[in-house]
Amino acid sequence: MRFSGKTMVVTGAAQGIGRRVAERAAAEGAEVLIVDRAQARNDVVKAIKAAGGTAHAVAANLETYSGCKKAIDKAISLWGRIDILVNNVGGTIWAKPYEHYDPKQIDAEISRSLMPTLYCCHLALAPMLEAGKGVIVNVSSIATRGLNRVPYGAAKGGVNALTQNLAWEVAERGIRVVATAPGGTEAPPRITSRIPDKGEAQREDWYQAIIDQTVQSSFLKRYSTLDEQAAPILFLASDEASYLTGVTLPVGGGDLG
Template sequence: MSQVSPGRFAGKVVVVTGAAQGIGRAVAARVAAEGAHTVLVDRAELIHDVAAALAGTSADGATAVGVTADLENYEGAGGAIEEALGLRGRIDVLINNVGGTIWAKPFEHYAPDEITKEIQRSLFPTLWTCRAVLPHMIGQQSGVIVNVASVATRGVNRVPYAAAKGGVKAITAALALEAAPHGIRVVATAPGGTEAPPRKVARGPQPEGDREKAWYQQIVDQTIESSLMKRYGTLDEQAGPIAFLASDEASYITGSVLAVAGGDLG
């Protein structure tokens, strides 16, 4: 982990969703190293092992706890936020990281139920958790919501995912207007392609056959070509901007979506 700012989140309660692996786990590790009391939310039971490991490496006095929840429905999202409040008493920062392409193929090959599942995976967790945490943040007249969108809103072979992440960008812009009078900032990053270890919990089925593998390769090729740097980013390169936007250093930034994709603006 590079460029850690010790004490930047000291005493703050930070909820990170989708924290069992990938960008979410990297962000949780980053803010914990900077003093945050973290609540890690994921539907995978793996989250409890991640939280336990994080608790052992957090900055002095910082704590970490895992919560299992399915954020694709309001009951799960509301329950996760209530559990976090019960454990920590307040929420200063919510980082919405749940989402990810399930299938990779031209739009005409998507079945209707697959389209629905993509939207449920990559739009509703952010929508529901924002709704669940908002009354609490309004009550304390402070808070930060950082949503994780994507530059894949302009990309090949994942139109439903693009629609969902476009919705995340819209949530960010519209909610920032409503939340600002209550001292709440709402911001987002839009990651590009990101290198990560093999997933312990798969997002969806692996490509089968030459045609599906070729469709996925088209995504990889287009992602690299669209980046001015002609490469994928690293987990640290994604976690750093998210942590910055969540911190008091970004106190005059709201309603903005920061592309973190080597020059690809999506």
């Protein structure tokens, strides 16, 4: 019960790593806010409540500042504070050599995988600073070194820099800012595809190159499970990690990203 009496906001929590983090946190006593624009956010709330936990949901487009404000405002209206923020939303949209991206696709990758974390961190600071405490866990990626994901890797590199710089600014004011960098993760099929178009003939080959490189770069030569990604996030969010801040923990089976 590491999170008994704690409030936690988890973005991108309708599926995948975010859902597993929310479910496990609720099982350990957290009151959780599920933030996602997918309708499946309500299924997560039902599952948590059925297991005896406490959860709420809000629909928000976190690629906009106003959407992030809606999520943070919801948390404040529920609890009057935010103890833990897990910035999980993001993910590769396209997977291909950089010369094949068009300018709008580059912008979209940054908008998806950097801006929600930047915005939510900014908005969560005021209530955390007022309380004199709080934890922010950003979910980055070992794809900061990888194939066929240059814009996504750049976005996650920005998450790493944000984590270090913000941690330094707020450490003496009671707030910890940390991150994990997940590697390849086995997960159920996505409810909604991240890829808006599938017209490129080489798409499957380009994506297979990512899979092959991810497995080869891992010392363990396999993808992780959802629990193997959720556990480090929850450790960093807990008081057990009270002397850790400004760090990004690679969770890639030995691949440091």
